[in-house]
Amino acid sequence: MIQKKVCMVGVFGTGKTSLVQQFVHTRFSEKYHSTVGVKIDRKVVELKGGEVTIVLWDLAGRDKDEDIGASYVRGAHGVIYVADGTRKETCEQVADLQRVATAAAGAVPAVIALNKCDLVADWALSSADEAALAARGTLFRTSAKSGEGVEAMFLAMATALIASPEGA
Amino acid sequence: MSGTPPVPRDDPSPTPRDEPGATGAAGAPASSDELRRLRALLLGDTRTRVDGIETRLEAMELTPEALAERLPEAIALRARQDRQLGVALAPTVESAISESVRRRPGEFADAIFPVLGPAIRKAIAETMAELVGSINRAMEHSFSVRGLQWRMESWRSGVPYAQVVLRHALVYRVEQVFLVHAETGLLLAKASPPDLAVPDADLVSGMLTAIRDFVGDSFAQDAAAGGLRTFSVGELTVMVEPGPHALLAAVVRGQPAESFRRKTQETIESVHAQFSNALTEFDGDSRPFEPVQPLLQDCLVTVLDTDARPGASVNWRPLAIGAGLVLAAVIALSALSAWRWRRVIAALDATAGLTVVSSDRGWRSGSIRGLRDPDAASPGATIAAAGGDTLHITQRWDPYLSLAPDVVIARARRALGEAAGVRYALRGDTLVASGHAALDWVSAVRARASLPNGVGATDLSAVGLDVPAELDPLVREISEARVLFDVGSAVPGAAGSASPSALARRLSELQARVRDLGGDVELGLTGRSDGSGTDAANAALSQQRADAVRALLAPRAGGATIVTRALGATQPLETADPAARARENRSVSFAVRLLLHPSVR
Numbered sequence: 001m002i003q004k005k006v007c008m009v010g011v012f013g014t015g016k017t018s019l020v021q022q023f024v025h026t027r028f029s030e031k032y033h034s035t036v037g038v039k040i041d042r043k044v045v046e047l048k049g050g051e052v053t054i055v056l057w058d059l060a061g062r063d064k065d066e067d068i069g070a071s072y073v074r075g076a077h078g079v080i081y082v083a084d085g086t087r088k089e090t091c092e093q094v095a096d097l098q099r100v101a102t103a104a105a106g107a108v109p110a111v112i113a114l115n116k117c118d119l120v121a122d123w124a125l126s127s128a129d130e131a132a133l134a135a136r137g138t139l140f141r142t143s144a145k146s147g148e149g150v151e152a153m154f155l156a157m158a159t160a161l162i163a164s165p166e167g168a
Numbered sequence: 169m170s171g172t173p174p175v176p177r178d179d180p181s182p183t184p185r186d187e188p189g190a191t192g193a194a195g196a197p198a199s200s201d202e203l204r205r206l207r208a209l210l211l212g213d214t215r216t217r218v219d220g221i222e223t224r225l226e227a228m229e230l231t232p233e234a235l236a237e238r239l240p241e242a243i244a245l246r247a248r249q250d251r252q253l254g255v256a257l258a259p260t261v262e263s264a265i266s267e268s269v270r271r272r273p274g275e276f277a278d279a280i281f282p283v284l285g286p287a288i289r290k291a292i293a294e295t296m297a298e299l300v301g302s303i304n305r306a307m308e309h310s311f312s313v314r315g316l317q318w319r320m321e322s323w324r325s326g327v328p329y330a331q332v333v334l335r336h337a338l339v340y341r342v343e344q345v346f347l348v349h350a351e352t353g354l355l356l357a358k359a360s361p362p363d364l365a366v367p368d369a370d371l372v373s374g375m376l377t378a379i380r381d382f383v384g385d386s387f388a389q390d391a392a393a394g395g396l397r398t399f400s401v402g403e404l405t406v407m408v409e410p411g412p413h414a415l416l417a418a419v420v421r422g423q424p425a426e427s428f429r430r431k432t433q434e435t436i437e438s439v440h441a442q443f444s445n446a447l448t449e450f451d452g453d454s455r456p457f458e459p460v461q462p463l464l465q466d467c468l469v470t471v472l473d474t475d476a477r478p479g480a481s482v483n484w485r486p487l488a489i490g491a492g493l494v495l496a497a498v499i500a501l502s503a504l505s506a507w508r509w510r511r512v513i514a515a516l517d518a519t520a521g522l523t524v525v526s527s528d529r530g531w532r533s534g535s536i537r538g539l540r541d542p543d544a545a546s547p548g549a550t551i552a553a554a555g556g557d558t559l560h561i562t563q564r565w566d567p568y569l570s571l572a573p574d575v576v577i578a579r580a581r582r583a584l585g586e587a588a589g590v591r592y593a594l595r596g597d598t599l600v601a602s603g604h605a606a607l608d609w610v611s612a613v614r615a616r617a618s619l620p621n622g623v624g625a626t627d628l629s630a631v632g633l634d635v636p637a638e639l640d641p642l643v644r645e646i647s648e649a650r651v652l653f654d655v656g657s658a659v660p661g662a663a664g665s666a667s668p669s670a671l672a673r674r675l676s677e678l679q680a681r682v683r684d685l686g687g688d689v690e691l692g693l694t695g696r697s698d699g700s701g702t703d704a705a706n707a708a709l710s711q712q713r714a715d716a717v718r719a720l721l722a723p724r725a726g727g728a729t730i731v732t733r734a735l736g737a738t739q740p741l742e743t744a745d746p747a748a749r750a751r752e753n754r755s756v757s758f759a760v761r762l763l764l765h766p767s768v769r
Contacts, residue, residue: 071381075353
């Protein structure tokens with residue numbers, strides 16, 4: 001069985017938890033976020049070469065972007081950064097988050113979920129902003145509400161994990 | 169071979185420096201010798217090194233013979249250094265064995281038979297021992313108070329009895345063992361008993377790692393301290409044994425012994441020793457850790473409380489002694505009660521006029537049914553005398569007639585009326601009376617038309633007849649009378665003498681009244697004389713005096729019998745006045761006796 005540890009990071013209110021809620025196997029309740037600061041879920045992704053179990057460490061969003069619980073990111077095989085399209089500052093904070101995560105986990109595959117694409121009309125992002133985000137990892141527009149892009153995002157992460165095993 | 173050591177360019181070895189100076193002066197390139205010298209001059213010590221390399225190369229081209237000679241030594245050498253040889257050989261050995269088994273299973277079976285036999289026997293023995301142990305436990309618990317409680321619990325909760333026993337007799341049971349990759353928190357392997365499913369073990373292991381990180385970040389200043397090692401959740405204890413690359417987590421129900429902690433330490437050490445490479449190279453693929461299963465399975469121990477509880481047996485002993493004493497007391501009391509009951513029944517049966525027909529004894533009470541003659545003694549008195557007065561006895565006595573002598577006499581006494589001086593005995597069916605009684609009572613008995621039941625006849629001949637009280641003055645008057653005589657005379661009528669005719673009237677009256685009561689009067693006349701004269705004369709004279717009085721009374725006695733006797737002077741009457749004594753003894757005195765009239769005699 002192939003398992004991969006993937007962390008979901010993002011500042012408070014970007015919709016990380018909503019994103020995983022309907023698409024992963026959930027065992028632990030939300031209160032872990034407020035107590036332990038992380039909730040662990042599982043997503044099994046079917047690939048051509050077999051299936052990959054993604055063990056998702058859904059880290060609690062904090063107000064301060066550096067304070068994401070670096071010890072939880074340690075050992076991660078991939079990191080999903082979640083940003084809120086309606087709040088530009090969350091997109092800008094991805095850079096800071098990525099710096100902290102990379103320090104803890106190394107240069108692992110990164111996927112960026114630009115969330116709340118159902119509210120794309122309200123987005124305050126320029127195409128340049130989006131391009132800057134895309135430079136930090138494979139970018140997906142997702143919607144936790146409609147489910148748009150979520151499966152594709154996980155599939156891309158799984159593929160990246162299998163295709164390029166981390167060099168550590 | 170690209171890794172051969174490079175030739176050092178600035179090697180300060182003196183040999184090549186000296187050589188050019190020594191050979192350069194000769195200078196003959198045509199000859200092979202010169203060519204060699206030139207080569208030596210040009211290449212210097214490089215040539216020497218190339219020769220050395222050639223020699224080593226030749227040595228490395230091992231012939232099979234040389235290899236055969238070196239191989240055991242080389243294997244031993246490498247095995248001492250690390251485990252790589254085993255890792256490298258394992259696939260080959262495995263495939264060789266499987267190929268061998270596939271092609272010649274018979275020979276393979278023969279080969280491993282010596283190993284397999286004992287192993288199977290050992291496994292069977294262990295299984296049997298476990299089975300016997302569990303049967304013993306089940307038996308032990310089935311017949312104890314504890315066992316019954318567990319049966320009840322099983323019945324109430326619907327949980328199988330075996331599980332209830334397991335839960336209560338359990339010291340500890342390892343329910344889950346996880347091998348978790350330390351850095352990623354990913355699950356490498358897990359083991360659990362067949363009857364316990366472990367859902368989401370991968371999530372649990374991740375969360376466990378997260379919590380350990382959280383606890384470590386929050387509390388532990390020193391990361392080398394090992395972090396969170398043990399925590400308890402209800403009946404479960406989670407024991408974590410960390411290693412450099414992986415940690416072992418055991419979920420234990422109950423109180424794990426210290427020996428189990430050592431077991432987990434040894435296990436995590438073994439895992440690190442055997443899977444060192446796989447651990448360091450782990451990238452999410454848990455398949456290389458499948459062989460770790462036996463090590464984890466070894467940790468799934470169940471320890472039951474199989475010892476008999478000394479406390480429990482000690483507690484039972486006083487209870488058993490107490491119960492024994494109570495039982496003995498009950499038996500003794502019961503025996504005493506039964507003995508007393510038998511004594512009561514025997515006493516009742518022995519009492520004349522009482523016959524026990526049936527009896528029934530309870531613990532503190534009883535019931536008696538029987539026959540009782542109205543004239544028999546009271547059963548209550550008999551029971552009390554026999555010690556049965558402490559029992560509550562229901563009695564029912566039906567009347568009957570007893571012919572037992574005591575009862576017949578009692579019945580006769582009641583029927584004939586009280587006569588204080590009379591005693592009775594029964595001879596055959598004849599009631600024999602003795603003593604004395606008033607004439608009227610005796611004559612009344614004589615006159616009875618019927619006799620009491622059990623009495624065929626009466627014999628009153630031995631009963632003395634008392635003078636009825638109303639006749640007493642008359643009898644006394646007659647008895648105290650004296651008919652006096654002059655000296656030497658047999659003719660009544662001396663001075664002071666009673667009147668024979670008056671006596672005759674009194675006698676006649678007495679006789680008439682006694683006759684009314686069914687009797688007759690017998691009047692005894694005693695003639696005396698004073699002491700003068702001879703005895704023979706006195707005897708004759710006193711007889712003449714008695715006869716003379718009888719002659720006077722007899723015609724007017726009214727049927728009373730008159731008897732006489734002559735005492736002479738042999739038994740003189742004593743008088744207070746000695747002067748009167750002679751006069752008083754020249755007399756005839758009287759004694760009255762009552763007889764039954766012949767008609768009732």
